[in-house]
Amino acid sequence: MKFSYLYKKIILVMLLVLIPLLLPGPKILDQKLVAESASDTSVVILNYHKVDDMKISLSVAPVDFEKQMAYLKEQGYTTITADQLLDNLENGTELPEKPILITFDDGYEDNYKNAYPVLKKYGFKATIFVITDFLDRYPNYITWAQAQELQQNGISIESHTVQHKSLTELNDEEVRSELINSKKAIDEHLGKDTRYIAYPTGTYNLHIAQMVKDAGYRAAFTVKYGNVDKASNIYALERVPIFHTENTFKSFYERLHYIPIFEHLGWIKS
Amino acid sequence: MGIVAFSIGDVNVYWYGIIITIAILIGMIITWINVYLRGQEFSRVVDILLFGIPVGFLFGRLGQVILHWDNYQNNWSEILQCAHGGISIYGAFLGFILVVFLYTSAKRLSFWFWLDILVPAIVFALMLDQLGHFVLQVTVGTPLPLNIPNDHSLVQYIEYDFRPSGFEGYEYFRPVALYQAIAQFVVFVASIILSFLQIRRNNIKQGTIFLISIFFVALIRFFCGFLYLGAPANDTLHFGQITCLLGSMLCLCIWCLRKYQRQNFFFGTLFKFLK
Numbered sequence: 001m002k003f004s005y006l007y008k009k010i011i012l013v014m015l016l017v018l019i020p021l022l023l024p025g026p027k028i029l030d031q032k033l034v035a036e037s038a039s040d041t042s043v044v045i046l047n048y049h050k051v052d053d054m055k056i057s058l059s060v061a062p063v064d065f066e067k068q069m070a071y072l073k074e075q076g077y078t079t080i081t082a083d084q085l086l087d088n089l090e091n092g093t094e095l096p097e098k099p100i101l102i103t104f105d106d107g108y109e110d111n112y113k114n115a116y117p118v119l120k121k122y123g124f125k126a127t128i129f130v131i132t133d134f135l136d137r138y139p140n141y142i143t144w145a146q147a148q149e150l151q152q153n154g155i156s157i158e159s160h161t162v163q164h165k166s167l168t169e170l171n172d173e174e175v176r177s178e179l180i181n182s183k184k185a186i187d188e189h190l191g192k193d194t195r196y197i198a199y200p201t202g203t204y205n206l207h208i209a210q211m212v213k214d215a216g217y218r219a220a221f222t223v224k225y226g227n228v229d230k231a232s233n234i235y236a237l238e239r240v241p242i243f244h245t246e247n248t249f250k251s252f253y254e255r256l257h258y259i260p261i262f263e264h265l266g267w268i269k270s
Numbered sequence: 271m272g273i274v275a276f277s278i279g280d281v282n283v284y285w286y287g288i289i290i291t292i293a294i295l296i297g298m299i300i301t302w303i304n305v306y307l308r309g310q311e312f313s314r315v316v317d318i319l320l321f322g323i324p325v326g327f328l329f330g331r332l333g334q335v336i337l338h339w340d341n342y343q344n345n346w347s348e349i350l351q352c353a354h355g356g357i358s359i360y361g362a363f364l365g366f367i368l369v370v371f372l373y374t375s376a377k378r379l380s381f382w383f384w385l386d387i388l389v390p391a392i393v394f395a396l397m398l399d400q401l402g403h404f405v406l407q408v409t410v411g412t413p414l415p416l417n418i419p420n421d422h423s424l425v426q427y428i429e430y431d432f433r434p435s436g437f438e439g440y441e442y443f444r445p446v447a448l449y450q451a452i453a454q455f456v457v458f459v460a461s462i463i464l465s466f467l468q469i470r471r472n473n474i475k476q477g478t479i480f481l482i483s484i485f486f487v488a489l490i491r492f493f494c495g496f497l498y499l500g501a502p503a504n505d506t507l508h509f510g511q512i513t514c515l516l517g518s519m520l521c522l523c524i525w526c527l528r529k530y531q532r533q534n535f536f537f538g539t540l541f542k543f544l545k
Contacts, residue, residue, distance in 0.1 A: 226427065
């Protein structure tokens with residue numbers, strides 16, 4: 001009696017082990033999605049704004065920024081460029097282990113003064129999305145000269161439109177002008193082919209995304225909280241914003257590690 | 271979360287399968303506690319599961335094939351391709367109940383008594399199944415407008431590739447599967463409370479807990495069906511809703527018949543096996 005009970009339990013365990021191999025989902029699944037999910041691309045894109053000691057949420061203190069970069073270095077993260085990310089999403093080119101993309105929005109001067117030395121120290125690459133009309137004109141934004149230096153040292157300069165207006169509130173002509181003129185400005189000043197844009201205030205819709213594509217950009221970034229994988233829209237790439245909070249490092253750590261859960265709860269920016 | 275948890279070489283291990291396995295394991299623990307409190311033998315549950323899992327899987331697959339016959343009628347080899355997804359929860363449930371019926375008949379046990387023992391685990395497994403639907407982004411509710419405020423209300427973000435065609439412009443949808451899971455959790459707690467009452471005071475007729483729980487679970491599915499995205503615009507009910515409505519009505523009828531069979535000689539003889 002006891003023997004056969006043991007056999008039964010063994011067979012039961014074997015059945016339970018078989019189930020995860022046989023049930024991919026309750027509905028018929030697109031095989032493309034299954035294959036992409038198996039290959040496991042999942043990239044975190046960090047989104048910073050200011051790096052100085054103003055006690056506002058958009059402004060990460062330099063001391064905290066240094067701590068976060070030190071953590072990334074210590075944990076073996078490899079910073080990548082937007083080009084590498086695009087190559088992976090479009091062509092499947094492999095990314096290095098633990099890839100991470102560091103971005104800054106708006107092009108504040110403190111990015112150059114405070115963040116750039118830290119990035120240089122750790123040998124990190126990053127991307128700054130600049131508001132082209134504000135450079136050389138307002139004092140707390142970087143200058144074109146500084147932008148040139150950054151571009152030549154691994155910090156890629158990309159577009160954040162001409163005047164940082166929310167694209168969903170402009171008509172088609174104005175949107176096109178914002179997109180095309182910002183690209184032109186960066187291309188001329190820095191002698192490059194600008195491929196990436198971040199939507200000001202994160203607002204976009206599919207029509208705007210099409211105009212972004214028509215203007216010659218290859219990918220676009222939003223402020224939607226999430227990680228980038230094969231199921232993302234290349235003109236609506238998700239990012240993780242890093243804010244100054246009561247315990248900035250703890251928030252950074254949580255956001256870096258717990259994205260998939262937050263994403264599935266549709267966690268709107270807190 | 272993705273569909274594939276990890277791969278061992280060429281063989282994929284799927285998240286949904288892992289969730290179902292965890293559901294069965296936790297269900298076994300719950301049932302073990304139930305069996306212990308009633309002074310029964312757990313080996314019966316092991317026997318039921320040994321037959322129940324394969325038959326449930328088989329009937330679930332059959333249910334899927336029958337309900338989506340137009341997908342399979344042209345290529346029969348697809349029926350065997352479990353790795354392409356697709357299992358019908360209605361089929362699996364029916365298969366499991368059938369196994370319980372046949373087993374209790376063969377071993378001369380009381381069918382309704384054992385259904386009562388198993389029902390908290392069944393409801394819990396259904397709840398985890400709905401959570402599985404949620405993380406896999408397969409159950410899509412009606413879309414929410416693009417400019418929703420940041421008020422931490424429950425929504426579901428569906429990644430671009432998983433969005434149903436025509437809805438690529440929307441990011442957030444109603445988390446129908448989450449609503450169902452929460453409602454089923456309430457039914458689960460109720461079934462546990464009723465089980466305790468049945469054990470302690472012995473005043474609840476056997477089978478009632480099962481009928482009440484399944485009645486409410488089916489009703490929940492019926493009402494949530496209105497929030498599904500695929501709902502036809504002209505107010506017809508889709509198959510899942512009709513089945514659940516009929517199922518809950520059937521539970522109600524059986525409950526009434528069993529309750530009043532003593533008073534009613536006609537029904538008593540007609541449904542003699544509903545002891």
